[in-house]
Amino acid sequence: MRRSEFLRAVDREFGARAPMLTTDLVLDAVGGRTAAQALEAGIAPRDIWAALCAETDVPLERRYGVGRLEPQRN
Structure with missing residues (x-):
């Protein structure tokens, strides 16, 4: 996970x-x-x-793969 992915994931999960x-x-x-x-x-x-997910009880199904951008389709 990159820093930018982390920041997107936090924003998407916690608004x-x-x-x-x-x-x-x-x-x-x-x-x-x-x-x-x-x-x-x-x-x-x-x-x-x-650590943030564990502390705030984010369900496991919402912890993985978040913050990634969809691949660009040509």
Whole structure:
């Protein structure tokens, strides 16, 4: 997962709450950092996404493959 995919996934899953969750919610699974702090610290976006999903009880079926853009069709 790339940073851009992480940001899209957070936006799609949490909508208007996304900015608050990434800057205010402390995630123990990434060293007691917020998602924003974890990104800045170089933690893999996939690990941050997994921690955020676990902390906010996102169902498993909505955790994988989100944030990806549909392939361009020529």
